[in-house]
Amino acid sequence: MVTELEKIVDEKRIVKSGDEDPFGNLGKCTVYPQTEEEISAILTYASKNGRKVFVEGSGTKKGFGGLLEKADILLSLSHCKGVVEYSAGDLTITVRPGTTIKEIGEYLAPFGQCLSVDPAWPEFATIGGVIAANSSGPKRLKYGSARDFVIGLRVVYPDGKVIRTGGKVVKNVAGYDMNKLFVGSMGTLGVISEVTVKLRPLPKYESLVLLSFSEKNLHEIRSFVIQLLDSMMEPVSLELVNPTLSNQLTGLEGYTLFIGLEGIEKSVLYQEMWIKEHQPKETELIILQQHEAKKIWSTFAKLAPNPLRIKEIDESNLEIGIKIGSKNIDVIELVEACHLMSLNKHVDVRVHGGIGHGITKAYVKGNTEAVLSYVRDIRSAGCNKGGYAIVEHAPYILRKHVNVWGDPPSYFSLLEGIKKAIDPNNVLNTQRFVGGL
């Protein structure tokens, strides 16, 4: 196989590793293509010869799904990087998939523009991976998520064919919105070889208002948030953080709201005033401006356990990441439930949930037993609210014992149909996704 691959890419870009990794999602060898032609040639080879391929950006989500430890080929996009086309007046950029979020941010900053996403580990996370895993951060409230900012993709299909979806313009309804198929598809349908996204102007000013509520005072959070959401306020984040995480990030005890404000300085200051005027009793309020705010957000982006930094798993003290989806306001109760459950389960839990977009993340540390039982309970808490819980990060051995994606949806046959239509031979990321897709 390696000899065949060497005909496609330079031998320096093939690593014949038999490396072990506690997170799985490995390959008998890792290939680092630099161009779309190489990606296409590799997939053509793989599909013709019945080889299985796993895809990765930089591997920050190695612990996210996947029931097989190893494929024949691990296709890494981390060498396929760079800006292809940028036009400030169009507020769009086209980049290769392995470009990291941080690199794109640095490229755009001099033009006063930025990406519309704030994912974890921007210095590692690749744009291709962020799109394939549909990652988003606290600022999703204002920014939206990958499905909102991706306007065009080039995708290499499992048989090597290159398909363009969408285009390079911000508004486009020609044919089906095929972009949506690949956002969040976890690399099970095609390899993204080029990405065009909508940008946003870099905010001229930003601040972060921390509003901390005592643990006895939880109903106050709800009434404050409802009042805020019903006002003229335009926060970019409304993230509720549990006492453990609040303490770690800010030193504040209790449940803390992270209210992000961005825009023209005047309007940011005006919104700060609103919060001060409506500050509920017995709460603590801290306002962090500009780089102080940025500093907190960049620590925030490093909360998720990063497989690139974990080489060994200690079964008596391991960490997993859970994503819970619910209605916006239910986030308050779920964050509380996540916290309270940690107290009697003997696990250490850091939780944050976005009121206003309904995504809650919990990072749970403890022994295998306790962690598994925690996932079960959180999942039923989420489901009781009509939502769902998925395990976004877990070591390979654990993934066999938790149903990472939860039960498949009632319309699973449609998902299967899509997978079959695009990847009938199961070449790509087999068993990485919901229901074993």
Added chain:
Amino acid sequence: MFRKKRKVQGDETILSLARIVGDDYILYRKEDLIAYECDGLTLYKGMPKAVVFPKTTEEVSQIVNYLSNCNIPFIARGAGTGLSGGAIPFGGEVIISLVRMKKLLRIDYENRQAVIQPGFVNLKLTNSIAHKGYYYAPDPSSQYACTIGGNVAENAGGAHCLKYGVTTNHVLGLEVVLPNGDIVEIGEEGIADRPGYDLLGLLTGSEGTMGIVTKITVRILKNPEGKKTVLAYFDRIEDASYAVSDIISVGIVPAALEMMDKTAIEGVEAANFPVGHPKDLAALLLIEVDGITVGIEDEINEIVEVCRRRNVREVKVAKDEAERAKWWANRKTGFGAMGAISPDYLVQDGVIPRTKLPEVLAKINDISKKSGLRIANIFHAGDGNLHPLILFDAKKEGETERALAAGSECLRACAESGGSITGEHGVGIEKKEEMRFIFTDDEIEAQTNIRSVFNPHNLLNPGKIFPSPSRCAEIKQEIITNREPVIN
């Protein structure tokens, strides 16, 4: 529903359908069907077999189940305002009209959601929640008539989509009847990111070819604190065009950024909502900024400054809501206004990177000269979504064909500039062939393969979106080839 009780008489299909919806809710006589021969695109016409008006999701499901078992093609229809012919039959289809399913089912202000039936009219949603200070963002100019079901099918846009996004960015959940009659619920309770491929995103904008939408959960938004509207008059169309990308480049994303050229201005001023724009203008921009009031002032000043640098003749801010409303009525009735200066007009809908505005507008001008037909441009400049309106007289020999050809040429110019052939009106029947301007055969096949997952026998809205087959596999799929559209 439209006549006094009269027993339905007809073939087995008609009788069976009548049993599902009731005798009052089916049309099948030729004279009753004429209104359903076309939608907002009147250049193509086809006679449906019948029109049924179900009241519930279960009825839709039964109808679809019956028709698919009999191998009879069918089409969903909302208000019929579509401009690309998506709801036009080729002949013999059963039209399933959703207009009786028009309830507002639930509003949940805390979670910022509204649940509606597909026949609910777009503008009524904003009207129903305005008293609480909320609104529904996608605002097609046809919003007083078009249904939200139709908006979902077309992924409709509007003037205020520059800042707030189009329909797909606001749809949180859908209940859909699949072409085999199965009812599925996607994005239950409007909760984001449910595990699985993004069917919500895929169905939105699928032009009624994957499923019939029977319930929709949408996001509603809180009104911005403040709003300011600016009107800027230019003597050179290039200056207005450059001003558009300059505004974006200085870091302002206006809520709306609309443009009209000389011919368009002549039209709107001759119609029902004149503003009194000077007659000798080359172009005007209508710009709206919204958000926190204290910030808006600065943005308006910056916009005025940008316009000045681009040699604006006059730039003014609306002094009150009445003036703002007047400017918008003038803009939003712009298509219809062409009726005041031309017997017929054809609306086109290309998209270009906004920095290419000057060169593409120049090309459209050439197309106009070559075809001998006037073309008015009235469009969403902020997102580069052009609406060339080709003015013609159908009574004059050959003008219709020339108008269609000119429209197609405009789309080619958009495609060549790196853009797209449609930004919000959809492909429908009208732009099928133009799909080839932007997609390869493989790319078209990739899309029809996905259609087959949902609509394997191609009974739901057949013959739409994709160009006539160029390969055998597709030909087998395409039903009844003699149903080519007629031009009259």
